[in-house]
Amino acid sequence: MSKRGQLVIYSGPSGVGKGTLLGPLLATEPGLVLSVSATTRAPREGEVDGVHYHFICREEFERLIAGGEMLEYTEYNGNYYGTPKKFVEQRLDAGYHVVLEIEVDGAMQVHRLCPDALMIFVMPPSFEELRHRLVTRGTESPEQCAGRLAAAVREISFAAQYDFIVINDEIETARQQLLCAIGAGKMLSRIQKNKIEEVLYHAQTCHD
Numbered sequence: 001m002s003k004r005g006q007l008v009i010y011s012g013p014s015g016v017g018k019g020t021l022l023g024p025l026l027a028t029e030p031g032l033v034l035s036v037s038a039t040t041r042a043p044r045e046g047e048v049d050g051v052h053y054h055f056i057c058r059e060e061f062e063r064l065i066a067g068g069e070m071l072e073y074t075e076y077n078g079n080y081y082g083t084p085k086k087f088v089e090q091r092l093d094a095g096y097h098v099v100l101e102i103e104v105d106g107a108m109q110v111h112r113l114c115p116d117a118l119m120i121f122v123m124p125p126s127f128e129e130l131r132h133r134l135v136t137r138g139t140e141s142p143e144q145c146a147g148r149l150a151a152a153v154r155e156i157s158f159a160a161q162y163d164f165i166v167i168n169d170e171i172e173t174a175r176q177q178l179l180c181a182i183g184a185g186k187m188l189s190r191i192q193k194n195k196i197e198e199v200l201y202h203a204q205t206c207h208d
């Protein structure tokens with residue numbers, strides 16, 4: 001059986017560039033997969049059901065919660081968002097490194113359940129630049145942008161609890177930093193696990 005993969009929690013305020021940074025890495029790193037979340041928000045133009053999200057109604061979402069099928073979930077700006085458990089478990093068992101692109105409340109839920117998960121937070125170079133990116137992306141109404149920017153203030157206050165902070169100023173630099181953070185996280189957790197096994201093995205022989 002292949003070695004279990006690394007779970008990666010990947011957060012940052014709406015419009016900071018999470019998708020922009022991660023997309024090309026998913027295309028070039030065959031061992032890295034993105035968990036497709038479920039949401040009750042409406043699809044944006046160009047978004048495909050089952051690819052960008054599983055777009056479902058509130059009743060269906062609540063049925064999945066009640067059935068214990070969500071690894072984590074939250075309500076964000078009036079809609080449910082959550083991570084279906086089965087896909088994540090299957091891919092980790094198959095040895096893939098699985099990225100959860102989720103906001104901070106979901107991130108904290110997963111961190112409590114899986115303390116070994118690697119946590120990466122993407123920061124904007126400034127709040128003004130975040131506002132500019134969100135507004136010029138043009139996918140949300142002015143009211144929705146205001147709600148997302150209000151949520152962003154709270155989300156940024158959680159950043160210090162993450163293992164790595166990537167500042168998305170220049171895209172290629174930030175993408176390299178994200179790749180390094182994922183690589184370092186995988187290596188660190190492997191070294192730490194090897195060390196635990198090694199120390200416990202020698203503890204046994206010391207006793208004998």
Ligand SMILES: Nc1nc2c(ncn2[C@@H]2O[C@H](COP(=O)(O)OP(=O)(O)O)[C@@H](O)[C@H]2O)c(=O)[nH]1
Pocket residue numbers: 011012013014015037038041072073074076081082083101102103104105106107
């Ligand atoms: N907790 C949680 N948050 C999610 C999930 N999927 C997406 N999100 C977060 O929900 C927020 C809104 O996502 P979305 O409406 O797609 O906007 P975008 O991130 O600006 O493109 C973002 O912070 C996402 O990272 C999920 O499964 N669980």
Ligand SMILES: Nc1ncnc2c1ncn2[C@@H]1O[C@H](COP(=O)(O)OP(=O)(O)O)[C@@H](O)[C@H]1O
Pocket residue numbers: 012013014015016017018019020021133134136137168169170171174
């Ligand atoms: N480093 C960057 N410099 C300038 N614009 C960027 C940068 N990264 C992303 N963007 C732009 O910001 C907007 C939001 O990016 P997106 O990846 O959709 O954010 P998120 O997935 O975090 O909501 C997009 O229009 C994208 O082209």
